[in-house]
Amino acid sequence: MGASGAFEPGTGSAPPERLWTSPPPATAADNEPVVVFDDVSIGFGREPVLEGISFEIRRGETRILLGPAGVGKSVLLKLTNGLLRPDSGRIFVFGKEISAMREQDLFELRGSIGTVFQEGALFDSLTVRDNVGYRLSEEHVPEDEITRRVTEALRFVELEQTLDKFPSELSGGMRRRVAIARAIVTNPKLILYDSPTGGLDPITSTTIIELVMKQRDVSHTSSIVVTHRLQDAFMLATHRFSRSKNAMEPLPPHQTNPQTSFMMLNRGKLVFDGATAELVHSTDPFIREYLS
Amino acid sequence: MALTAIDTAAKKGVLAVQEYAQLSGRALGNLFRKPFYAADLYQQADIIGVGSLPIVIMTGFFLGGVLALQSASTLTQFGATAFTGQLVSMSMIKEIGPVVTALMVSGRNASGMASELGSMVVTEQIDAMRALGTDPLKKLVMPRIVATVAMMFFLVILSDAVGILGGGLVSVSMLGQDGSQYFHTSYQSLQYPDVLQGLVKPIFFGFIVATIGCFYGMKTRGGTQGVGRSTTQAVVVSSVLIIATDFLISRFLIGIFGR
Numbered sequence: 001m002g003a004s005g006a007f008e009p010g011t012g013s014a015p016p017e018r019l020w021t022s023p024p025p026a027t028a029a030d031n032e033p034v035v036v037f038d039d040v041s042i043g044f045g046r047e048p049v050l051e052g053i054s055f056e057i058r059r060g061e062t063r064i065l066l067g068p069a070g071v072g073k074s075v076l077l078k079l080t081n082g083l084l085r086p087d088s089g090r091i092f093v094f095g096k097e098i099s100a101m102r103e104q105d106l107f108e109l110r111g112s113i114g115t116v117f118q119e120g121a122l123f124d125s126l127t128v129r130d131n132v133g134y135r136l137s138e139e140h141v142p143e144d145e146i147t148r149r150v151t152e153a154l155r156f157v158e159l160e161q162t163l164d165k166f167p168s169e170l171s172g173g174m175r176r177r178v179a180i181a182r183a184i185v186t187n188p189k190l191i192l193y194d195s196p197t198g199g200l201d202p203i204t205s206t207t208i209i210e211l212v213m214k215q216r217d218v219s220h221t222s223s224i225v226v227t228h229r230l231q232d233a234f235m236l237a238t239h240r241f242s243r244s245k246n247a248m249e250p251l252p253p254h255q256t257n258p259q260t261s262f263m264m265l266n267r268g269k270l271v272f273d274g275a276t277a278e279l280v281h282s283t284d285p286f287i288r289e290y291l292s
Numbered sequence: 293m294a295l296t297a298i299d300t301a302a303k304k305g306v307l308a309v310q311e312y313a314q315l316s317g318r319a320l321g322n323l324f325r326k327p328f329y330a331a332d333l334y335q336q337a338d339i340i341g342v343g344s345l346p347i348v349i350m351t352g353f354f355l356g357g358v359l360a361l362q363s364a365s366t367l368t369q370f371g372a373t374a375f376t377g378q379l380v381s382m383s384m385i386k387e388i389g390p391v392v393t394a395l396m397v398s399g400r401n402a403s404g405m406a407s408e409l410g411s412m413v414v415t416e417q418i419d420a421m422r423a424l425g426t427d428p429l430k431k432l433v434m435p436r437i438v439a440t441v442a443m444m445f446f447l448v449i450l451s452d453a454v455g456i457l458g459g460g461l462v463s464v465s466m467l468g469q470d471g472s473q474y475f476h477t478s479y480q481s482l483q484y485p486d487v488l489q490g491l492v493k494p495i496f497f498g499f500i501v502a503t504i505g506c507f508y509g510m511k512t513r514g515g516t517q518g519v520g521r522s523t524t525q526a527v528v529v530s531s532v533l534i535i536a537t538d539f540l541i542s543r544f545l546i547g548i549f550g551r
Contacts (some may be wrong), residue, residue, distance in 0.1 A: 110422070110425045
């Protein structure tokens with residue numbers, strides 16, 4: 001990584017360099033959970049996919065969602081931004097019950113949620129600039145302002161040279177980085193990462209995880225990271241992003257990021273929700289087998 | 293076992309009709325809600341209207357020609373070749389022009405819409421669009437419906453005109469008929485209900501082509517194979533619906549106007 005500074009859309013100015021940016025001081029609003037799942041269940045056909053899922057995510061928190069393939073991790077993310085509706089239970093995002101909202105109202109709310117899809121899901125007929133600036137052009141932001149903010153977002157993922165390229169001209173890892181730029185360009189309060197490193201080689205995966213970490217440690221954005229790669233999950237929990245080095249670095253021995261915790265799904269149920277240490281020391285046979 | 297299969301198939305059919313009605317209704321409802329995607333509408337009008345011009349002109353011209361050929365050979369037996377123009381214009385304007393143009397546009401655009409939207413569904417681009425706060429029905433479906441209905445209307449008029457011209461060319465150059473007589477009978481025989489029938493049909497046909505194309509595109513499942521399946525279904529279903537609707541509109545308008 002060799003990108004310059006943090007991404008702060010719309011400001012145009014680089015904040016002062018610090019080794020480690022602490023979360024901003026807690027306010028009353030910080031106690032409001034960003035995401036709340038209350039006994040949520042969903043199924044497709046006669047098959048239940050998620051059953052009785054309940055958890056909360058607070059402001060600035062990063063929750064890593066683990067579980068075997070096909071267990072419903074992506075479904076949980078789609079429930080979070082209202083792309084799917086639960087069969088039962090309630091989902092609150094930013095204090096609003098999205099499970100009871102009309103689709104029309106959800107479109108506005110989704111403006112505050114960034115989503116990085118499994119394969120990037122870039123619009124293949126649009127250039128990188130138009131992909132990243134899609135939401136801004138929908139909001140009728142002036143063209144030169146869009147270009148400036150898109151360039152900033154692309155600089156964050158170190159791809160500002162790809163502005164006029166089409167997604168088909170990019171590698172898999174680059175597409176994923178453009179997807180991250182598209183998710184952060186509007187400075188969302190919540191980012192949902194759906195297997196951002198899936199199908200990528202280890203070096204590119206590390207680059208992507210570094211970007212996720214950078215967004216976590218610099219912008220303190222709440223996020224849910226779906227992954228089935230344990231090395232990525234633990235890297236997020238045991239590393240931090242150094243702004244002076246502009247790269248990630250390991251936390252001191254036996255320390256983990258307090259804002260990063262884990263959830264684990266198995267057979268449609270939430271079998272774990274807690275801190276890194278609790279996960280590592282869990283005696284649950286499934287968790288032990290999964291981690292081994 | 294057989295009853296269960298019939299029950300499942302019937303439920304699927306009813307569900308498909310419900311989903312189709314829902315998609316069409318929501319897409320049309322979006323016509324009156326902001327934002328209005330004018331640029332997308334113009335782009336679709338260009339793709340559907342201008343893009344379909346060559347095939348519509350070609351098919352219209354040759355259909356008019358073959359109608360003149362076939363009708364003249366029959367009319368000769370009754371010594372009524374002078375009515376060739378009337379037969380060609382009536383057939384083109386009331387039936388063949390709208391139906392064949394709609395079938396051509398369906399083959400070209402219903403398939404295009406189904407495959408384009410289907411590809412977007414399977415690559416999660418539709419989900420991405422929703423996640424970015426845009427209603428795909430408003431951004432993708434509504435402009436296609438409006439553009440297809442508007443363009444189909446003008447394409448059918450063009451097809452009718454070119455068809456009558458093609459019939460005239462064949463009548464004069466190959467059948468040795470008098471040109472002014474051909475065009476005179478073509479024009480004189482037409483009455484208001486005939487023209488109305490020819491102009492009402494493309495509105496319905498355009499709606500069918502666009503909504504069926506978009507419906508099958510948006511409900512695509514199962515990767516590239518699913519895209520292929522949706523494309524085929526869109527063309528087949530829209531073609532059948534065009535012909536069935538043609539019968540219903542014809543029966544209805546003949547019932548009202550008596551011709």
